[in-house]
Amino acid sequence: MSTRLVVKIGSSSLTAAEGGLNREAVAFFASEIADLRRSGSEVLLVTSGAVAAGFRSIGYEARPKLLHEKQAAAAVGQALLMQAYQEAFSAHGLTAAQILLTRTDFRSRHAMNNAVMTVEELLRQGVVPVFNENDTVSVDELKFGDNDMLSALVANLLKASRLLVLTDIDGLYSSNPRSNPDAVRYRLVEDITPEIYAIAGGAGSAVGTGGMRSKIDAAKIATRGGVPVFVGRVTESGDLRLAMQGEGKGTYFATTLSSLPVKKQWLGFMSTPLGSLIVDAGAEEALVHGGHSLLPVGVRDVQGSFHAGDVVEVLGPDANLLGRGIVNYDDAQLRSIRGLPSGEVMRRLGEEVHRLEVIHRDEWITLK
Numbered sequence: 001m002s003t004r005l006v007v008k009i010g011s012s013s014l015t016a017a018e019g020g021l022n023r024e025a026v027a028f029f030a031s032e033i034a035d036l037r038r039s040g041s042e043v044l045l046v047t048s049g050a051v052a053a054g055f056r057s058i059g060y061e062a063r064p065k066l067l068h069e070k071q072a073a074a075a076v077g078q079a080l081l082m083q084a085y086q087e088a089f090s091a092h093g094l095t096a097a098q099i100l101l102t103r104t105d106f107r108s109r110h111a112m113n114n115a116v117m118t119v120e121e122l123l124r125q126g127v128v129p130v131f132n133e134n135d136t137v138s139v140d141e142l143k144f145g146d147n148d149m150l151s152a153l154v155a156n157l158l159k160a161s162r163l164l165v166l167t168d169i170d171g172l173y174s175s176n177p178r179s180n181p182d183a184v185r186y187r188l189v190e191d192i193t194p195e196i197y198a199i200a201g202g203a204g205s206a207v208g209t210g211g212m213r214s215k216i217d218a219a220k221i222a223t224r225g226g227v228p229v230f231v232g233r234v235t236e237s238g239d240l241r242l243a244m245q246g247e248g249k250g251t252y253f254a255t256t257l258s259s260l261p262v263k264k265q266w267l268g269f270m271s272t273p274l275g276s277l278i279v280d281a282g283a284e285e286a287l288v289h290g291g292h293s294l295l296p297v298g299v300r301d302v303q304g305s306f307h308a309g310d311v312v313e314v315l316g317p318d319a320n321l322l323g324r325g326i327v328n329y330d331d332a333q334l335r336s337i338r339g340l341p342s343g344e345v346m347r348r349l350g351e352e353v354h355r356l357e358v359i360h361r362d363e364w365i366t367l368k
């Protein structure tokens with residue numbers, strides 16, 4: 001199978017702080033991508049820059065902060081962005097396709113599977129899919145977060161060989177090098193620990209959002225789904241190839257995990273939980289380390305209103321998130337049997353019980 005790469009380019013790499021699209025930068029990245037395509041790699045692009053490219057054209061002096069202003073700027077900037085990509089790719093004989101997504105598009109597994117099939121078809125036809133969040137219609141609670149997150153979800157769903165997150169800095173440093181000149185760079189991160197989170201700070205420029213922290217969030221999700229990640233800088237011809245080959249100017253995040261089935265990706269990262277179950281220490285151990293299903297006896301508390309078949313979050317005794325699963329009981333039913341041994345559950349509910357487990361292990365993903 002050919003190498004499949006997801007390349008994410010941040011606003012800071014495509015636009016100037018005072019706004020407006022840097023067409024030379026777009027042409028440069030298109031030529032780097034075309035080079036990889038020529039050697040047989042499939043490339044999917046996740047691009048930011050719509051808001052930054054558009055705000056000056058409609059008269060704002062700086063990147064707008066209000067939602068409707070950002071949405072207006074994105075409506076203009078996304079068209080400019082795609083026009084620039086179309087031109088830049090066509091100079092290399094390539095066609096670009098625009099895919100704008102919001103989180104609601106992935107609420108149902110059916111819709112998500114359909115989007116995956118469309119992208120697979122574009123790749124079969126040799127097209128470069130270009131993703132961005134559909135900023136003009138998505139509001140905060142419907143957002144993926146930022147494009148670092150979107151790129152991780154795309155990389156997992158399309159089972160990429162590697163995710164390359166391109167930004168204006170050559171990787172993760174021991175603290176933000178903009179404020180600490182003595183900061184040292186990490187070349188390889190094998191495990192994304194709380195210490196790694198602690199050193200990652202916010203955005204470094206007037207156009208970037210999320211900073212290093214959102215790249216670490218994205219790396220965590222991608223590596224969880226079996227996709228290794230590069231976060232760094234690509235400024236000279238050949239840099240993207242080096243980044244793909246493991247010799248780039250940046251930090252590599254390794255993974256030993258294999259790819260997650262699409263159903264579990266949906267469950268973990270796209271679904272909307274409708275309630276929470278608090279479980280005891282024994283159930284935490286069984287779910288997270290034992291690979292077992294959750295039984296009523298381990299459920300301490302039930303929050304929210306849900307039906308059998310809905311997605312719920314599961315929290316440990318300290319209220320820490322353990323994971324998500326598809327629940328086999330309605331919330332009222334579950335309240336009446338929580339903490340009970342299985343024999344007692346059968347006695348009380350009898351024929352009402354379709355599946356004894358509260359969450360079956362096949363319908364569970366650990367997120368701890």
Ligand SMILES: Nc1ncnc2c1ncn2[C@@H]1O[C@H](COP(=O)(O)OP(=O)(O)O)[C@@H](O)[C@H]1O
Pocket residue numbers: 009010011012013048166167168169171172173174175176177178199200201202203204205207208209210211212213
């Ligand atoms: N520990 C760190 N190591 C490296 N960069 C960091 C760190 N903490 C914060 N940053 C900042 O993260 C910025 C990159 O994120 P961001 O501005 O959101 O870029 P993009 O637009 O490419 O997504 C860097 O320019 C840097 O200032």
Ligand SMILES: N[C@@H](CCC(=O)OP(=O)(O)O)C(=O)O
Pocket residue numbers: 009010011012047048049050051052074132133135145146147148207208209210211
């Ligand atoms: N979707 C937005 C970008 C959001 C975003 O994540 O930006 P960045 O941190 O520059 O990758 C846009 O196109 O302006």
